[in-house]
Amino acid sequence: MRTRRALLSLLLLAFLAGAAAHSAHPLSPAAGRLAAYLRLDTTNPPGNEGLAAAYLAGELVRGGIVAERHVSPEGRVSLVARLPANAAPRGGAIALLHHMDVVPAGEGWSVAPFAGEVRDGMLWGRGALDCKSLGLAHLEALLELARSGAPRHRDLLFVAVADEEAGGLQGAAWLWEAHPELFAGVDLVLNEGGANRAVLGRSLFWGIEVAQKRPLWLEVIARGRPGHAAGIQLGSAVHRLVAGLARLVERPPVWKIDPAARAYLAAVGRLDPNLGRLEADLEAVIAPEGPRRAIPPGLPSLFLDSLQVTVLAAGEKQNSIPAEARALVDIRLLPSTDTEVYLAEVKAALGPDLETRVLLAAPPSAPTPASGPLWDRLVAELRDEAPVVPVFLAGVTDSRYFRERGVAAFGFSPFFVEAEPMRGVHGPDERIPLAAFDRGVERMKRVVRALVSAP
Numbered sequence: 316m317r318t319r320r321a322l323l324s325l326l327l328l329a330f331l332a333g334a335a336a337h338s339a340h341p342l343s344p345a346a347g348r349l350a351a352y353l354r355l356d357t358t359n360p361p362g363n364e365g366l367a368a369a370y371l372a373g374e375l376v377r378g379g380i381v382a383e384r385h386v387s388p389e390g391r392v393s394l395v396a397r398l399p400a401n402a403a404p405r406g407g408a409i410a411l412l413h414h415m416d417v418v419p420a421g422e423g424w425s426v427a428p429f430a431g432e433v434r435d436g437m438l439w440g441r442g443a444l445d446c447k448s449l450g451l452a453h454l455e456a457l458l459e460l461a462r463s464g465a466p467r468h469r470d471l472l473f474v475a476v477a478d479e480e481a482g483g484l485q486g487a488a489w490l491w492e493a494h495p496e497l498f499a500g501v502d503l504v505l506n507e508g509g510a511n512r513a514v515l516g517r518s519l520f521w522g523i524e525v526a527q528k529r530p531l532w533l534e535v536i537a538r539g540r541p542g543h544a545a546g547i548q549l550g551s552a553v554h555r556l557v558a559g560l561a562r563l564v565e566r567p568p569v570w571k572i573d574p575a576a577r578a579y580l581a582a583v584g585r586l587d588p589n590l591g592r593l594e595a596d597l598e599a600v601i602a603p604e605g606p607r608r609a610i611p612p613g614l615p616s617l618f619l620d621s622l623q624v625t626v627l628a629a630g631e632k633q634n635s636i637p638a639e640a641r642a643l644v645d646i647r648l649l650p651s652t653d654t655e656v657y658l659a660e661v662k663a664a665l666g667p668d669l670e671t672r673v674l675l676a677a678p679p680s681a682p683t684p685a686s687g688p689l690w691d692r693l694v695a696e697l698r699d700e701a702p703v704v705p706v707f708l709a710g711v712t713d714s715r716y717f718r719e720r721g722v723a724a725f726g727f728s729p730f731f732v733e734a735e736p737m738r739g740v741h742g743p744d745e746r747i748p749l750a751a752f753d754r755g756v757e758r759m760k761r762v763v764r765a766l767v768s769a770p
């Protein structure tokens with residue numbers, strides 16, 4: 316009898332423990348969908364965005380919304396769905412944009428990067444922050460709005476694109492070329508690029524990206540006579556490439572005060588006295604040859620065109636001279652830098668022997684003004700939690716394809732995530748805290764509802 320009772324209570328304990336372990340991190344329906352999305356391997360290259368598009372289209376159809384697949388000539392799939400206004404129109408459409416592709420997982424993960432695993436109250440996987448969580452928040456906002464029947468004075472677009480991580484040529488750029496009608500009348504795009512700051516559980520500010528750098532991606536090619544490595548060949552392809560690249564990377568950087576950097580420092584300086592002092596003193600501190608006093612880490616990229624040689628390729632055998640050597644160079648230009656002038660300087664440094672091919676370039680585009688009715692509406696939804704700061708981003712996103720054509724774009728993330736998990740973006744152990752994700756999804760619903768009902 317006693318043994319039986321003991322056994323029963325043991326079983327009960329085991330059951331409770333199991334239930335507790337399980338309920339410690341119960342997944343919300345949205346988080347469950349994010350886990351499923353993370354399990355679709357959309358590593359770019361090759362992208363395989365068709366997998367993700369099929370999944371998202373299925374979720375949309377379940378909510379009564381038909382999405383259209385658009386396939387680029389190289390077979391890359393993007394997805395667009397439209398929820399039309401159901402009340403008197405008060406303006407153009409709002410587009411919710413995210414990219415379905417992710418960068419390769421790389422080494423150093425403590426979980427399988429495409430398992431959608433929950434551990435320590437977080438959902439782990441490549442894309443958890445960049446940017447499948449954002450896409451899921453967009454999806455939830457659209458589905459809820461469709462369900463609720465709340466008045467919508469604007470069309471709402473859900474746009475999931477391919478290929479952002481490789482520059483967007485088969486995604487956003489191609490969609491604009493092949494189907495500009497999709498974006499006719501769009502007043503505002505909400506996209507990735509938001510840079511919110513949270514420290515020790517405190518939300519410091521919402522960073523809404525309004526300006527960014529422009530990519531200039533180059534391939535540099537050297538050619539020479541192939542042969543046996545024992546021969547004397549000072550001007551081999553590899554030697555010429557290495558010498559040219561050395562001249563390129565040894566040029567002293569030129570520091571510049573871009574209007575976008577100044578505007579950002581003025582805005583964030585109101586919250587951070589250090590940055591406020593820097594902004595007040597900018598001409599004195601930032602000289603062309605470098606800052607005259609130490610500036611906070613992270614800021615130099617806002618004053619410099621960045622140049623990184625990222626890929627080198629030549630030869631297969633130690634004792635043969637290859638006929639060709641190549642390098643890939645990733646350059647990010649400040650908004651005010653002239654692409655042609657910069658490119659001419661690069662070519663001059665590389666020298667006449669080397670061929671330079673432009674793989675990706677972007678025309679200049681004006682920042683989106685941090686003002687106007689839609690900005691005000693966004694700020695009104697967010698400011699109770701933290702102040703809102705318009706941000707100049709050192710990276711690049713698909714927003715440039717919209718800004719180039721005069722369409723306003725805000726980089727807005729609804730999530731507050733602290734610095735440690737944020738290190739997973741493009742690195743190992745990318746993950747999003749479930750609580751931050753669920754709160755962010757609710758915020759996105761609120762923000763989108765407010766924007767489509769805005770006067």
Ligand SMILES: [Zn+2]
Pocket residue numbers: 414445446479507
């Ligand atoms: Zn991204």
